[in-house]
Amino acid sequence: MKNGNLSINSENIFPVIKKWLYSDHDIFVRELISNGCDAVTKLKKLSLMGEFDEPDEPYRIDVTTSANDKTITFTDNGIGMTEEEVEKYINQIAFSGAEAFLEQYKDKATEEQIIGHFGLGFYSAFMVADKVTIETKSYKDGEDAVYWECKDGLEYSMKKCIKADRGTTITLYLNEDSYEFANEYRIKEVIDKYCSFMPVEIYYTNADEPQEDPKDATVDVDAKEVSDTADNAEDSKGPDADDTKTEEKKPEAPKPLNTTTPLWAKHPNDCTDEEYKEFYRKVFHDYKEPLFWIHLNMDYPFNLKGILYFPKINTQYDNLEGTIKLYNNQVFVADNIKEVIPEFLMLLKGCIDCPDLPLNVSRSALQNDGFVKKISDYITKKVADKLSGMYKTHREDYEKYWDDINPFIKFGCLKDLKFLDKMKDFCIYKNLDGKYITLPEYLEAGKEKYENKVFYVTDEQAQSQYINMFKAEGMDALIMTQTIDSPFITLLEQKNENVHFYRIDAELSDNFVGEELSEETAKEYKDKLTATFEKALDMKNLNVKVESLKDENTSSILTQPEETRRMQEMMKMYGMAGMDPSMFGQGEGETLILNSNNKLVKYVLDNPDSDNTATICCQLYDLAVLANRPLSAEAMTKFIARSNEILGILTK
Ligand code: ADP
Ligand code: MG
16 A cells, blocks of 8 residues: 655645636546547557557447446556556656646636647546546556555555456546536537547446346347337238347447547548548538538648538528537547637638647647648648639539638638638639639620729629610629628739729719710700709709710619728728718719710700609609619608609509
8 A cells, every 4th residue: 555645736726727627627538538548559559569469359448427426437448557657657747747737827817728728638537526546457467456546636545456457447536516427418428529539449338227238138129129029010920020030130239439530530532422421410410511522631741631621501591600620639629729720711611630739838829839830821722722623623513612612712812811822813703694704804805895994793683773784785794792702802902903893883884875975065964954953852962974875765873983882881881870871871972874865864954944854853863773772761752652643644
């Protein structure tokens, strides 16, 4: 028997641990199971080197809970420990490791979190347990088994004991706050979270339930089977049929909770599409099929494996929110560690396993780590390569996916200029014919008609009137209807100095104008019409422009300068429009374009004072507004009344 004090001397180490790691108490499961995996791995290595004969029974880890006893045990059949090893690895290393860990971080603010809390190791058991015991027997012949016990993580006692099998059993006597971990569903949930892909099979047993002897189990199942058959199908099956059925039915062998070889660990050439999809369903519980995926597989200069999926997103209903799970040698670390994975990639779903990551450092240190930066750049590059490769060799697929993936790509371009550089030539846009074209293709096609102007549509329905005009004139525009398009347009303008984007209703292109009016006539018309319209509409400072448009059926059009509209949208976004509505009201800076070739406009010009002129002016104005944006409630009421009035004339 040996007693001693552990080297941890700070008496308030528990409060520190508890406060500090409060939300992540469950990581003790990961730590103890991964120690079991390590113990098995060590033994496997020894047997590879011929220093240990491969055992008949398979390597495994067993987790057993008893809610009655409030205990949880972890058993492995790995390398085990001798008495000296317990002394060294548990009493000295495990505890000094924990001490160093806490010493380093206890004063740091909570935002200085340590990724995955690596370093606490075995000691993490004391986050949830008052008492921890170890029973261990080394693989070495002739070594005694050892029993070790420690209360509150401060004093321990050690003695020889009887243990039949090689390996280690660790028992936690849970503290009051942690009884939840003795619950079958809770512990399975935690194992699933951290250990789904650990390299040794993990089995669970609920010690409170009567354990079935495999032999009894067979009898049980048989009996049930016979009575079921008798109940459900009395006349159709004779006793012979029953016999065959009972023979086939063997008790199911218990299944491990984990998968020991995750798909990412396999070579991409050995994985089928079905396997990728299955893995996706299993890990992300997403039953929509992913669009496509990228299998990362790198050995040099660092080791990194993983699979990134492009999920099918319903932009209308789903959040653009993915999950990237980070693993370290098949041990789950955490989701969405933005220090390692570029932010825009968080929109994807995937697993990344990088054994080389220094995870026992703080987040801020990780952020400034050149190595981590390299990893992050590598992932970004791989994603860009995959996308540009698809553009070049499978353009049809690329176009098919574009609607789903473009918010992701645009977000990536906005967040990471390197990604923009790689992707800018592979961004495509739907044009007015519903075809996908690139920006250079658009500019090339419109070289003569609109030079470096890029016209775009943000709402195909609302802007249909303008679209029709464009189509009639053989002009094209890009459909850019997503929220992210607005900042993306700004980015494109910054990166392509001479290119400017105009919403399709921002200005009237010269292409629509037929024979130009002389300056004099234009001014005369403008003055006259402005006065008549202002009077009819009861408005001041109406901005009127008179053009002789080719299409004489077009009477009135509203345009709003791009700059003003963008400013207005920005104000709205920041909630500033409410401050002074007159300053940034709807339609700020808009121009009413009147077609001097249209007979209604001509009528107003020639008859400024006739009875019907005011009605025509109001109607022409409302029609122009309607083709541009919804009418206000008040204007709509008037518009309907006036329209009825006009129709009434037809009945006379
Ligand atoms: P780490 O795993 O990072 O070395 P831990 O605190 O988790 O730190 O464990 C300390 C040491 O205790 C391990 O390195 C190992 O030598 C020993 N150990 C812990 N658990 C086991 C086990 N189940 N079987 C054999 N050795 C173990
Ligand atoms: Mg460990």
